Amino acid sequence: MAKKGPTVMLWRRSLIVLLVILIAGFGSVTARLLYLQTYMAPELQKRAVNQQLADTTISAKRGSIYDRNGKVLAQSATVWKIVIAPIFLETDEERHIVADGLAKILELDSEELYKKTLKKSYYIEVKRQVETETRDKVLEFAKDIKSKYGIVQAIDTVEDFKRSYPLNEFAGSVLGFVGSDSQGLEGLEAQYDEYLTGKPGRIITAQNAIGTNMPYQYQQKIEAQDGYNLTLTLDETIQRIMEKYVKQAIVENKVANRGCAIMVNVKTGAVLGMAVEDSFDPNDPFDIADEKTKKEIESLPENEQDQATSDALTKQWRNKAISDTYTPGSVFKPVTTAAVLSEKLVDDDTRFNCTGSIIPYEGAAPIGCHLFSGHGSQTLTEALMNSCNPAYVQMGFMLGAEKFYQYYVAFGFSEKTGIDLPGESEDIFFDQDGVEGKMYDIDLAVAPFGQNFQITPMQMIMAISALANDGKLMQPYTVSQITDSDGNVIKSTEPTVKRQVISKDVADQVLAMLEQNAISGGAKNGYVAGYRIGGKTGTSETHRDNNNDGTDDYIASFAGIAPCDDPEIALLCYFDTPLGDSYYGASVAGPCFRNIMSEVLPYLGVEKKYSESELENLSTQISAYGGMAVDEASAAVSNAELKAVIKGDGDTVISQSPDPYSYVPKGGTVILYTDDSAESDTVTVPDFKGLSMSQASDLATQSGLNITISGTFSSDDSVTAEVQSIEKGKVVSRGTVITVTFEQKSNIM
Ligand SMILES: [Zn+2]
Structure with missing residues (x-):
């Protein structure tokens, strides 16, 4: 009895545990087990001493992650688990054969493996994440030992999965990664782990423990259920x-502490890129991606390397866009502007005086x-465009602490944005005397221009988005849909309006100011000709000295719409500690903003719309180059931002096209002739009618003509060429400027 007891107990307990696990949803198995327990119980108990239950887990395939156009960003591929059932190994010789053979194929220690073969078990994992090629060798080996030594059932392979990210470091901070058991550890993999992970299946087998030739008592297989797939709002392009x-801005500006950019759809809060x-x-x-950091760690004493590696990993995994808090600086000024407009504290007649500094209240030190x-x-518009701190000090005191904090809360800075990513940080705001939001006068003096409190980049871009969304604050999100492996929609995200922060009227006024700021104010570096862009720069002190030069370092940022x-879109570019020639938002983050916008807007199908003044800006009046040395004339053409094409082998320019003092569109071509070929160098004017701007521009280049675009366009409809200044088929000098007038297409379907 002493020997028999525990085995029976174990067998019973296994049965009960299984029943509990299986009771929901696996009726047939449950019924079978109930039958076994209820009707067969006496018979089974009698046999129990010779029986064991083998319970094998079948891995579930983790769901894939796609961008918004269905491009695969993360997927799981089949690999294998190699398992042994040492219970079927009867002699020490057999154990050694299996241990040595497998150790060789799987590059394992054969002595360790031998120890495992000593266990009376049906299921011991020997190695995981084994590629199919290696698995085939294992199967070959199993066949071999069967025919040579009659060893059967001792080796098995079980399907497993390996996570892969086909685009490598692409969107790493957003996607996150998984651990050795395919469990989500960071980013979306962690956030949506319960959806992605699926349900493992299992094989339950009751077998006779004595011999290999006894049939199974019963076997039940429960198929694994694949994990759900995520479709993101992110767009791969x-x-x-x-x-x-x-990346380019980090290199060019010697940014010491990383950088980020966030783009959201202002109407929905969907994150298009992070x-x-x-x-x-x-x-x-777990590989340190930054080569410099890697080398630094390797050069440390060995006992310091672990900590340094751990710190470096934490830093590289950190999603700066949502986990960092920073002092926003002047990017915050549009929020203060919206507050004073909403409270009707400022009108067209209001003036803010700046003498170069201001004493905010009696006895205080001046703020420059x-x-x-x-x-x-x-x-007010000028104060925003000048990014004048003394003007914003005045606005702070017009509002008062209570109202200021009210708008701070309304714009979402006092709460997490609620984005569906892990690791979002809280803001750090004044809480004098332990009262959240309570500000002393010194706080009120600097907070309106974004100093002395900290928020996340994500909070900042959502506040700017509210200005561009008729005053409505949205909740950002990165997953638009969750689907099962058959494509059925399990869950989809509906845009969530958090609240109406300010009126549409005030939002439009601030938007107009931001546009003016990008055209002729401090945000000019973010301007993209042909597009209506609004923006604000920010340069804020970090109160840290990263390069030990004795002065505080800076954060350079730029936010716009x-x-x-x-x-449609809002974009924030943010660089932590630029140590290059400049640390200003306008020169560090502005060009990054402009470069991104100039590629993303055409990609999104936003047509360029030039204003009259832009059209003038787009042309350059050329000089008379006749009589000049070729080099000299060529340099003069380049200086005018035009391309020079030289015809002939002479040293002196004889004639040119277009004619002297005519207007040539920026980027256009001036032909300098050093021989008398000008008269015979002609081209035929093509038909531009019906073409889009870019098509017309391409055709003009191909035809050897310069093109000037004309027309006024207002709404978001696309435009087509309607009129051309020189009719099609006419033969003209190469380089002739042709004006094409574009008109807006009608809205009528
Ligand atoms: Zn000023």
Whole structure:
């Protein structure tokens, strides 16, 4: 009895545990087990001493992750688990044969493996994540030992899965990665783990423990259930463009502490791109991606390397866009602007005086303006465009602490945005005397221009998005849909309006100011000709000294929206500690913003719309180059941002096309003749009618003509060429400027 007892107990307990697990949803198995237990119980108990239950897990295939156009960003491929059932090994010789053979194929220690073969078990995992090629060798080996030694059932292979990210380091901070058991550890893999992971299946086998020739008592297989797939709001093309330019800005500006960019659809809160650089490769997340850091760690004493590696990994996995808090600086000024407009504290007659500094209240130290000589008397729009701190100090005191905090809360800074990614940080705001939001006068003096409190980049871009979304604050999200392996929609995300923060009227006013700011104010570096863009720069102190030069370092950022007449997207570019020639938002983050917008807007199908003044800006009046040396004339043409084409072998320019003093569109071509071929160098004017701007531009280039675009376009409809200044078929000199007038297509279907 002493020997028999525990075995019976174990067998019973196994049965009960199984019943509990299987009771929901697996009726047939449950019924079978109930039958076994109820009707066969006495018989089974009698046999129990010779029986064991083998319970094998079948891995579930983890769901895939797609971009919004169905491009695969993460997927699971089949690999294998190699398992042994040492219970079927009867002699020590057999154990050694199996241990040595498998150890060789799987590159394992044969002594360790031999120890495992000593266990009386049906299921011991020997190695996981084995590629199919190796698995085939294992199967071959199993066949071999069967025919040679009659060893059967001792080796098995079970399907398993391996996570892979086909685009490598692409969107690493957003996607995250999985652990050795395919469990989500960071990013979306962690956030949506319960959906992605699926349900493992199992094989339950009751077998006779004595011999290999006894038949199974019963076997039940429960198929694994694949995990659900995620479709993201991220767009692979947009994300690539963003990553490219964020990386470029980090290199060009010697950014010490990484950078990021976030783009959202202002109307829905859907995140179109989130570039965090330098990132890591989710295929190999434990590898230090930054070569410089890697080398630094290797040069450390051995006992310090673990900690340094751990710190470096934490840093590279950190999603700066949502986990960092930073002092926003002047990017915050549009929020203060919206607050004073909403409270009707400012009208067209209001003027803010700047003498170069301001004493915010009696007894306080003066707060300086970046323009030492002062901006003088300014309207609200001018104060924003000048990014004049003294003007914003005045606005703070017009509002008062309570109202200021009210708008801070309304714009979403006091709460997490609720984005569906792990690791989102809270803001850090004034809480004097332990009261959240309570501000002393010194706080109120600097907060309106975004100093001395901290928010996340994500919070900032959502507030800017609210300005571009008729004053409605949205909740950002990255997953638009969850589907099962048959494509059925399990869950889809509906855009969520958090609240109406300010009126549409006020939002439109601030938007107009931001557009003006990008055309002729401090945000000019973010301007893209042909597109209506609004933006604001920010340069803020970090109160850290990363390069030990004795001064605080800076964060350079730029936030903006486009197109201003009907905003679709908002973009924030953010660089932590630029140590290059400049640390200003305008020169570090502005070009990054412009570069991203200039590629993303055409990709999104937003047509260029030139204003009259832009059209003028787009042309250059050329000089008379006749009589000049070829080199000299060529340099003069280049200086005018035009291309020079030289015809003939002479040293002196004899004639030119277009004619002297005519207007040539920027980027156009001037032909300089050093021989008398000008008269015979002609081209035929093609038909531009019905073409889009880019098509017309391409055709003009192919035909050897310069093209000037004309027309006024207002709404978001696409435009087509309607009129051309020189009719088709006419023969003209190469380089002739032709004006093509574009008109808006009708809205009528
Ligand atoms: Zn000023």
